[in-house]
Amino acid sequence: MKKFLRILKWVGLVVALIVIGLIVAVYTLKDRTFETPAIVIKASTDSAVIARGKYLVYGPAHCAHCHTPNDKMSLVDEGQMVPMSGGRLFELPIGNIYTPNITSDKETGIGAKSDEEIARVMRYGVKTDGHALFPFMPFYDIAESDLLAIVSYLRTLEPVKNKVQDNTYNFMGNVVRAFIMKPEGMKTKDRPKILATVNPDSTTQYGEYLARYVANCVGCHTDRDLKTGEFTGPEFAGGFKLPGEGNMELTLVSPNITPDPETGVMYNWGEEMFIKRFRQGRTIKESPMPWGPFSRMSDLELKALYRYLKTVKPVKQDNGPTVVKTADLK
Ligand code: HEC
Ligand code: HEC
Structure with missing residues (x-):
């Protein structure tokens, strides 16, 4: 003993x-430069x-x-x-x-x-x-x-x-x-080559450029750990939980925007519908998505985005309701 x-x-x-x-x-390390x-x-x-x-x-x-x-x-x-x-x-x-x-x-x-x-x-x-x-x-x-x-x-x-x-x-x-x-x-090795210049057009390449490196659709429409920012889910399949804009009692869950027939929210949208939805702007007051700035994107760029998102690998992932009470998540 x-x-x-x-x-x-x-x-x-x-x-x-x-x-x-x-x-x-x-x-000692928290303030490192x-x-x-x-x-x-x-x-x-x-x-x-x-x-x-x-x-x-x-x-x-x-x-x-x-x-x-x-x-x-x-x-x-x-x-x-x-x-x-x-x-x-x-x-x-x-x-x-x-x-x-x-x-x-x-x-x-x-x-x-x-x-x-x-x-x-x-x-x-x-x-x-x-x-x-x-x-x-x-x-x-x-x-x-x-x-x-x-x-x-x-x-x-x-x-x-x-x-x-x-x-x-x-x-x-x-x-x-x-x-x-x-x-x-x-990480230069696995970093895609930085483009010297881009010409806005309606190609899927330009759409991918916007979705990943400029408008950051991928950053919100992919599940991730809010503590570190680490991606934890399949790209563009949504499920990322964000605090409600101006209302922490609500949590917004980003929808699946991959072209999955069952769980992709845009699956049935045509190009016109997609552009119309973006021109419309915010419909959910507490949404953190920057709908206003996006509503002013050119037709050309919206077309490029739409066309690119249609080429993304479909992921079956049902994220449940978009607006939930934060208290219900705990
Ligand atoms: C999603 C929100 C968000 C968007 C979009 C955003 N920023 Fe920021 N930005 C931040 C936050 C938050 C910080 C500070 C982060 C920190 O302190 O770790 C920051 C920091 C910065 C800084 C650093 C300032 C300094 O003195 O070090 C600059 C410059 C900046 N942003 C410019 C921009 C520009 C230009 C754009 C658009 C191309 C942009 N930001 C888009 C949220 C954003
Ligand atoms: C700051 C996070 C954020 C960013 C950036 C973002 N989204 Fe969203 N998005 C959301 C959230 C949260 C919702 C659900 C609430 C809503 O509909 O506003 C949403 C909803 C949507 C919807 C469904 C709208 C509907 O009416 O059903 C589509 C489509 C969409 N986003 C596409 C995109 C595209 C394309 C981009 C890039 C150009 C993008 N999002 C960037 C967070 C974001």
Whole structure:
């Protein structure tokens, strides 16, 4: 018995040391910064380049949906050029994340940052302060021409002074930051070749480009772990549970948009119907989908999206009702 107690004491001590070690590791690693390969970019003043940037920012890339306060969403939906002064709150299992001010204000926005630093946010998922970004903005494989268009347009934004609150992370959030968060898009081997330039057209190739790298349909219409952003389900088959927009008591479940005859919501839609649905905009008030910005996509781009989604592998996956009470999930 005595021997047993002695062993127990040692085991307890070792466990305590491991726990302390882990906690120390979390607190030393949570604020780590990253180096990324250099990016060569210089904002353009060409009006066509800037116009393309503006179209992407307020349209398919929906930057304006996220970089504006929550209570301005309906104005963004209507198509107003709400300044992207940040402050939208995402309440996640890891803590509270606020979108930064991306207007040209030198103090509170990105006015003092270089073109390279801003491009790096999108290409590698590393913030201008060197920290890895939570995977809200998977633009890692966006074409060079579109990256240039976006950066060039951001440079034209009027400065708006708005100091956004710092993110707050709980312990789990710090564990994720310490051990899981890292720059993205650095795996050159299995990374698809970045396109130098894209020409908007109605091909499935361009549709895939939008669905994956610009509009991020894949990011919401694939099941994933909300703590790490890790994909856990088949692509485009939905089932990802997102907090209701402006109403945490509701959870929205993204539908299956693969062409499965039984469980794919778009299976019976023709191209006209798809375009009409996108032009219609938001029908569920609490939906986190940026319907407003998407409603302003060109016919050409909507056709491309539709045609691409019809080529995706059908997945039989019934995700149940789209709107559920958050309390019922626990
Ligand atoms: C789904 C929401 C969402 C979308 C869409 C989005 N962002 Fe962001 N963005 C964020 C969040 C959240 C952060 C901060 C994340 C963090 O702190 O980890 C951020 C960070 C940034 C930063 C970093 C600022 C800095 O000082 O480091 C820039 C620049 C930026 N976004 C620009 C853009 C642009 C340009 C677009 C469109 C092409 C865009 N964002 C689309 C949510 C979004
Ligand atoms: C921020 C997350 C998010 C993004 C990004 C997103 N969706 Fe959705 N989508 C949802 C959710 C949640 C719903 C269910 C609520 C609703 O219908 O608004 C939905 C619904 C849909 C529907 C069904 C609409 C209906 O009336 O039945 C289609 C089709 C769709 N999305 C296609 C797309 C496509 C195509 C893209 C990319 C261009 C996209 N989504 C991007 C979250 C998202």
